[in-house]
Amino acid sequence: MMPINNFNKTKIKIYSTNKGIKVVDSPIKIQILNILEGQVSEADIVKHVGKSKSTISVHLKNLIEEGIISFKSHPLDRRSKLFYIVAEYIGEIYPNQIIYQMPEINSPLSDKEKLFTEVFRQYKSILLMHGLQLEPLEVKAGVKIGKSLYSTLSFQNFDELIKAIVDKFEQLGMGHIKVSSDNPLILKNKSCCECEDMQYNLPICNITKGILKAIFEEYYEMEVSIEEVECISKYDDCCSYLIETKANNS
Amino acid sequence: MMPINNFNKTKIKIYSTNKGIKVVDSPIKIQILNILEGQVSEADIVKHVGKSKSTISVHLKNLIEEGIISFKSHPLDRRSKLFYIVAEYIGEIYPNQIIYQMPEINSPLSDKEKLFTEVFRQYKSILLMHGLQLEPLEVKAGVKIGKSLYSTLSFQNFDELIKAIVDKFEQLGMGHIKVSSDNPLILKNKSCCECEDMQYNLPICNITKGILKAIFEEYYEMEVSIEEVECISKYDDCCSYLIETKANNS
CATH class of the missing domain: 1.10.10.10 (Winged helix-like DNA-binding domain superfamily/Winged helix DNA-binding domain)
Known part of the structure; x- marks a missing residue:
């Protein structure tokens, strides 16, 4: 591609x-x-x-x-x-036409999980291919999902919260999360399912971003900013997320 | 909603x-x-x-x-x-703000299938909520999926093709397809998963539309037009698709 x-x-x-x-x-x-x-x-x-x-x-x-x-x-x-x-x-519209190929479908779509994983992947690619980068709306969808996930996490303290996030990501097939820095908080995902086999030279894991945003906003009870500082889609080794409360930030 | x-x-x-x-x-x-x-x-x-x-x-x-x-x-x-x-x-942008609530997440997101079904549902709703109706791009994603599915169908004649489509939709949890008319060909889906719990007063099952378009285009080896004439999302009993080859059409 x-x-x-x-x-x-x-x-x-x-x-x-x-x-x-x-x-x-x-x-x-x-x-x-x-x-x-x-x-x-x-x-x-x-x-x-x-x-x-x-x-x-x-x-x-x-x-x-x-x-x-x-x-x-x-x-x-x-x-x-x-x-x-x-x-x-x-979002943004890229005014110059972007020329690349649609991602291939490499394995048979044999169940609903594979179908919908692929539906989202193809749809997102088609939007980008047509110059539509709707990052804020993808994040918003992720936030909605993240709030729902947060209510299912059980933990007593911050370390247990991180453990619960790691387990939830495993359970949902979203990848293997590791803490790469405590302060500032940086989470790395070595096998991100959101950008699998996609090479767009820009960070695109916006659903994951929204999910993490919601989880930490619920936890801290304040606005949290998340930046995807590395993304496999732009040839980095992993996807990593810098997580900062707005209180830290300003 | x-x-x-x-x-x-x-x-x-x-x-x-x-x-x-x-x-x-x-x-x-x-x-x-x-x-x-x-x-x-x-x-x-x-x-x-x-x-x-x-x-x-x-x-x-x-x-x-x-x-x-x-x-x-x-x-x-x-x-x-x-x-x-x-x-x-x-696609189109609806210039007047559309006011409605985001769809609720009613069951726990306990696996990747539920996660990605919900991701697509939420994302599509957020786009519509912001006035972005990108039907042609959703259909295009569906066509890509449909081509991949077509290659897995086995059949000898038209009746067997329909049977294979019915089975594939069951297997993928996309709903129960029935033929409601032979000429013109109309397929009905009584339990469409694409618009489940969404009420938008417009036909929205564009992935399904694209999947059917691709399957019949591969079969007929010519362009096929698909119209979603009924949709559960606009208070119809089922989603139904009118399928016509361009040769019939003109």
């Missing part, structure tokens, strides 16, 4: 707003959205994007009308506004 | 072109694309869309530049052009 090598040229972002799905393909708007982590003043946006104040104003007004961003007064200077994203980011 | 009731207000279509993914949200362009089945002259497009020739010309020019349509000379009148779609249609 040919690797995908133009994934850095993202030009289109998809947001879900309370006015419906919005597709943003303006490079300036995407630059603005990229710097809108938390609340940012118009002056800072102008500085970072490097366009005139009037240009930025027009784009900010559009983004507000589309329901993607909103604003409020600066607490220290009421004449100044702080802008922030209100829409849910659901 | 609240039904989705605004699925007729489609305003955005997604195409995959050799210049990448293109999102079409202009109502006039969508009207043009809707009537471009086969090759259509500009005069016919103008007549059907009900806009001026100059307006239509601009939109046709844009669609050509985007790689969505192309044209050739009319065989009987070289001054006249025939327009046709060259891009692959991959």
